[in-house]
Structures are given as structure tokens and as C-alpha cells.
Amino acid sequence: MSANGTRLSVEGATKTFASGNLTVFEGLDLAVREGEAVCILGPSGCGKTTLLRCMHGLAELSGGQIVIDGAAVRSPRRNVAMVFQHFGLMPWKRVRENVSYGLELAGVPKATIAERVERYIDLVGLRGFEEAYPYALSGGMQQRVGLARALAVEPEVLLMDEPFGSLDALTREVLQDELLRIYQARPRTMVFITHSIEEAIALGDRVVVLSARPARVREILVVDIPRPRTVASVIADRRFVELRDRCWRLLRKEAA
């Protein structure tokens, strides 16, 4: 972490695809403070997911850099964990084995793995499903496994790639509440990609609104709704309506 409390910074990040014809984002700048939850909101096709993959070194930037803890990101690191929109569970591993996956790869001692797996299975509400295979779980339960797998490695930075994007509205709200509870019990630096305005406001300390392709940072909104929050408490807050309208107007101009 740098002296001013910045854990992750995006500096002039540019990504160009396909022999330079398609620029998905250009000159992005963003600094995420330690323990801060930043939601990145943008129209579809603006490279949100690509940006997140670059933050983890899963894709390369064409220009600029992303710095975590003072070092430029080149490949995935053990103190950063990712939650995927497609869940990314191994169908052949039981819940418990999926949760322990990251810990095993990190070479954590067996006893620690056992203890952590139990703790995070409890934390995300998977008790009783430890021996189930993913196919037997609903989408919401599967993403709880994805979340537990990422949290279990106790990462310094959590990267969330539209983790609830494929869930139905009700399940989605339940999991947003779960994530709020988990985050508020122990805030850790989080970058959360979404195209849902409500989700971005409910979860984020700040909301970064991107423009359409080639994406730039259009505006950064501070969500001054006090924590601890729940989705219900956020929606009931009068500032929510203001923020939502502001986001809506910004995105409307881009959607065209």
C-alpha cells in the first residue's frame, strides 16, 4: 500500500483489440484506497470485464499500467482473488474442494486449509452443502461457493466480475445483502463490475461511471449513504434516488 492509502491504481490504462482497430478503453485513471469498495458501472461492451482481467494480469493492457501495492501488475498474484460471472466452479469438485482450491494452490498448510474452508463455508451460508457437487446447487448457491473460494485465500484485493449478473432478481438481492454483510464485517479493497445502477450504489463507496467505447471515466460519484447498509436501507435512503438519477442520466447519454 502506498503512503496515501492507495491499494490499487489504474494509470492511463488503454486496451486495443484486433490489430489496433478496436479501442475498448482509453486513458483510464482510477485509484482505489485500502478497504474501499469501488463499483465500476458502464454500458455493455465498454470493456469493464477486460479492465478487471487486466487488474489481475489475466489480460495485458495496450498502454498505461495498473499498479497494486506499488508494483505494476503482470500476472495474477496470490493476494488478489477474483469472483467470476460464470462462477467458474470445477464440476468434478465438491463444494468443500472448490472452496479449498485457491488455498491448496497457494500451498497453505493442510490444517489451516481445513479451518479456513469451514469458516468461509459458514460465512457464505453453505453449511450442509459441503459434500454437494455444483450441478446440484442453484445459481445463487454456486456463486456463494465462488465467493467463498475467493474469500478463503484472504486476499487483500477482491475483484468481482458481474458476480450476480446471471442470477434472478430475488437471488441477486439476497446475495447483495450477504456481500454487504461480509464486506462490512471486514472491509477489504474491492472492485466490483456491474451494469446495474442499483447494485453499484448499494455496494460501492464510490461508483465509477464509464462512457461508451472507447470507454473513459465519465464521472466518479461518492455514495454517501452510511454503513452498515442493506439493499433495503439503501433504496429507502433519499440520497439513493438522487444518485440513481444521476447515474441514469450519465448512462443514458452513452447508451444511444
Add this chain to the structure above:
Amino acid sequence: MKAAAQAGTPARPGGRSLPGGSDLAVRVASVIVVLVTWEFFGPSLNPAILKPPSAILAAFPVLIENGELQLALGQSLRVYAGGMTIALLAGLALGIASGRSRVIYNVIDPWVSALYSIPSVALIPVVGLALGYSGDLPRIATVALFGIFPILINTQQGVRNVDPGLLEVARAFSSSERRLWKDVVVPAALPFILAGVRLAIGRGLIGMIVAEFLIGLAGLGYLIIVYQNTFRIDRMFVPVIVVAVIGIALMGFVQFVEGRVAPWMRREQ
């Protein structure tokens, strides 16, 4: 590119299944009806050729007592086991190698495509000319030739078609190459490989019998020819039934193995 055989267990035909146990009852009834019809009406059509099931059953102890069946079975199984082992090892090795390396894929694919398109039976004379007509070797080679392609192609497709999302997850958690194979590639390819093995079992049996017909007169295939030529149709069916039992038993074994090594494939019914 060739399509790999369907992984997993085939879906039941006709969507709606009968209430518990009825499926089995229909299957058993089907077998009984055919056997009974054969028993009572078959001989009246052609008594010299259509021997009833009871006569075939009676031929079993005869062939066991004179030792012919055991001898032929031993010869056949030796050849089949040898050929299938080669098919399995070479198929897996070439399948994995060509699945992960584009260069190796391009080197072997023209040959695999060509040899797999030709009916394997057409190549048996080539095997005979190359390896001679005596000893087990040409027959082992024939079984291997028949069995290798489904295993090779399915392994290759299984390795190539691993969900890219899971490969990314492995990268995101900084997986080593060795763990990547253990956690992702092998389990993902396993259903394809086992489906290939199931296909290979049947094809290998065809190879075994045809090789026994055409080269090196030995084994169950030879026994079939001998009793066909002497019009002992009751005895001729004995090795035929034994081959069927071998095939069914091996399929059952692979399905058992599948349940053990790939329990996640046991989807809810």
C-alpha cells in the same frame, strides 16, 4: 475436425419414463418373447439352420467338455487384451499430445483422418502382409487398429475442449501446469475419454473376430467359422454368445469405472 462421441450417458429415449421397475419389465419381456418365438417357430422355418435356443444352450457343455471353448476363449482374450492395451496407451498418449500441441495435432491429424475414414476391415490384408499370418501379433495389431481411433480422437477432443472459463480460473489462482492438468484438464477430458473407450470396446471385438476370420485361424472367430462350415449352427452360436457377453461385461465395467472416477456425471435422474 471430427466430432467427438457424445460424452456422458445417453439420455433416455422418449422423455416420459414409465413408473419404477416398468422399464426393466419391458426389457425382460422383449427378450423372453423373442426367445420363445425363436424356440417354437424358428425350427419350423428351417430345421437345418435355425436351431432353437435350447439346442444352443445344450451345446455349451459339449464345447466346454471337449475343451474347444476354453482354448478359443483363451486365445481370443489374450489377443484382445494385448490389442486393447496398445490402443488405450497409444490412444491416450497421442490424444493428449495432439490435444495440447498444435504441431503434433497437425502432424498426426491427416493420418488419423485418413485411417479413421477407411473402414478398418479394409486394412486387415495390409496388416497380414506387414506382420505375417501366424502368431498373435497380426491379430493383436488388428485389435489395436480397430480400437485406437475412438480413444485417440475422443481424448484429443476432450483435452482441446476444456472450458476456457475454468482455464482462466486456474490462471487466476496461479495454478501450476501440473495442478492445471490434475484439477482441470484431466477431469474435463475424462467423460470424453471414457466414451471413447466404450466405443473402442465394441470396435476392438469386431477387430478380434474379423482377424480370426481372415488371419491366423484361432480363437472364437475361428470357432464360429469352423461350425458354420460344418452346419453345426447350435455350436456356432456358442462363441457368438460368448463374444456378446464379453462386450456387455466390459461396457458394464467401464460404466462402473465412470461412476467411481466421475461421480459428478451422475446427474439427478
